[in-house]
Amino acid sequence: MKEFLISLLNVFGLAWWVEIKTSTPRCIYYFGPFLSTQEAESAKAGYVEDIENEGAEGVSVSIQRCKPVTLTVADDLGKFGEGGLWPVLSGQ
Template identity: 55%
Template sequence: MKTIWHNLKEVLINTFDYLGLAWWVEIVTQNPRCTYYFGPFLSCSDAKLSSTGYIEDLEVEGAQGIAVNVKRCKPNTLTIADDLGEKIDRKVQPAFGGQILS
């Protein structure tokens, strides 16, 4: 039964993401000057719950001035490094258990 729910949830997330209705965690850091998108998520609460792990990872990596926003959107690029003028695009996959697969 768990596998059926997992598969259904993945289909729902992909559909919501395609329509621009999925929830994403947007994290902007001042040092380094980057914007990160983590997701997609089916609900705002799922995204908020997962955001703590992303923040902890960025803090461990030394990021400073972290601002978090959970919103419905459809990002084209998942990592934007403003300091380097780069856009780093990771393959978008549904996040389960607070992790993005790359």
């Protein structure tokens, strides 16, 4: 039941995602979807640790409601200028 609710929220861009940006390599990673900010918050440390273990530098993290088109957006993948997100209307 929980997976169905998360999927439904994600369809409408209302699910929560962990967005991690790195300066070297220049990438944006999306992890999720999550039902709540609390779930995303508790999972983010593991994602950051994995990315730092791969040698990434300049890591910044945010938790947001969004609908990623691509889960990894990077210069070398040729997609950095495309943004990687579907526009989501929000009352935030």
